[in-house]
Amino acid sequence: MKHILMIATGGTIASKETEEGLAPALTSRELLDCVPEIGAVCSVDAVQPFNLDSTNVYAAHWLQIARLIEENYAAYDGFVVTHGTDTMAYTAAALSYLIQNSAKPIVLTGSQRSAYSRDTDARRNLADAFLFCADDRAYGVRIVFDGSVILGTRAKKTRTRSFNAFSSIDFPAVAVMREGVPFYYIEGEKPTSAPVFYHTLNENVFVLKLIPGMRADIFDWLDAHCDGLVIESFGMGGLPDYGDGAFSARLAHFLSLGKTAVLTTQVEREGSALDKYAVGRRLRACGRVLEARCMTLEAAVTKLMWILAFARGEQAEALFDTPVEWDIF
Numbered sequence: 001m002k003h004i005l006m007i008a009t010g011g012t013i014a015s016k017e018t019e020e021g022l023a024p025a026l027t028s029r030e031l032l033d034c035v036p037e038i039g040a041v042c043s044v045d046a047v048q049p050f051n052l053d054s055t056n057v058y059a060a061h062w063l064q065i066a067r068l069i070e071e072n073y074a075a076y077d078g079f080v081v082t083h084g085t086d087t088m089a090y091t092a093a094a095l096s097y098l099i100q101n102s103a104k105p106i107v108l109t110g111s112q113r114s115a116y117s118r119d120t121d122a123r124r125n126l127a128d129a130f131l132f133c134a135d136d137r138a139y140g141v142r143i144v145f146d147g148s149v150i151l152g153t154r155a156k157k158t159r160t161r162s163f164n165a166f167s168s169i170d171f172p173a174v175a176v177m178r179e180g181v182p183f184y185y186i187e188g189e190k191p192t193s194a195p196v197f198y199h200t201l202n203e204n205v206f207v208l209k210l211i212p213g214m215r216a217d218i219f220d221w222l223d224a225h226c227d228g229l230v231i232e233s234f235g236m237g238g239l240p241d242y243g244d245g246a247f248s249a250r251l252a253h254f255l256s257l258g259k260t261a262v263l264t265t266q267v268e269r270e271g272s273a274l275d276k277y278a279v280g281r282r283l284r285a286c287g288r289v290l291e292a293r294c295m296t297l298e299a300a301v302t303k304l305m306w307i308l309a310f311a312r313g314e315q316a317e318a319l320f321d322t323p324v325e326w327d328i329f
Contacts, residue, residue, distance in 0.1 A: 011084025054084025078133040092152035097306035105138035149175040153327035202308035216246035237272035238279025255287035264292035
């Protein structure tokens with residue numbers, strides 16, 4: 001029987017109705033009481049490092065979860081992290097970079113309705129998460145939600161109310177859960193060497209979502225406060241030029257300060273292609289601008305945070321272009 005550690009962090013799955021709206025309140029033990037059937041396939045211990053709406057979860061919490069997993073890695077066969085849905089994709093992506101080459105599964109799940117509700121999706125998602133985590137073929141960071149098993153680097157929340165809240169972007173789901181059993185589309189090769197844990201993130205990364213007519217003097221603030229910049233451009237990607245060349249000049253200056261810029265697209269699927277249009281090719285004259293291609297925004301942001309914690313320049317660029325858990329290709 002597998003021995004699994006549940007790391008409860010709050011979210012809708014652990015919420016109760018209050019005078020101010022839904023807020024995390026259920027304990028890890030109360031969540032486990034919702035799925036007594038998992039006792040037939042695994043034994044579970046639980047810890048609760050925090051109990052937050054995931055809107056309030058950020059890099060410090062990602063590092064805390066990774067540290068808990070590292071400290072307990074030898075003692076357990078897998079880990080289930082219960083988490084709010086709003087930033088779950090960010091947490092899953094961050095854990096994919098902080099914990100690499102893991103032969104043991106690290107499974108994130110949550111729900112669109114509280115486990116306290118009668119018509120909740122919490123019980124199914126919890127049960128599926130533990131059943132997948134207990135499967136001998138499972139490994140690495142995955143989100144299990146509404147029957148889908150999605151790579152941590154490929155997940156995005158695409159619905160705010162429906163039970164099928166998460167999508168796998170530009171990559172197939174790893175598996176689907178059918179009556180508690182994973183049916184694999186992509187099984188992959190389970191790592192045979194020891195996992196690699198990382199302990200720092202550089203939070204000085206900013207996402208600049210372009211809107212038509214945006215002024216280039218936004219770089220006054222970016223130059224002073226950011227080590228890394230992810231530019232969410234339009235379509236296949238490009239830099240606007242409103243007749244003054246200001247954006248190109250300011251981006252070139254930003255890069256000259258030893259900072260790193262990544263170009264991605266606001267379009268959810270199919271990624272960027274900077275060489276397609278003149279507005280994209282213009283970026284080449286600004287300096288070395290990295291291209292996220294088909295990466296999710298969540299993966300691009302957290303990968304840049306991971307890399308800039310210990311690398312700069314050509315090393316950072318090479319690392320960004322190096323695939324981790326099928327995040328870029």
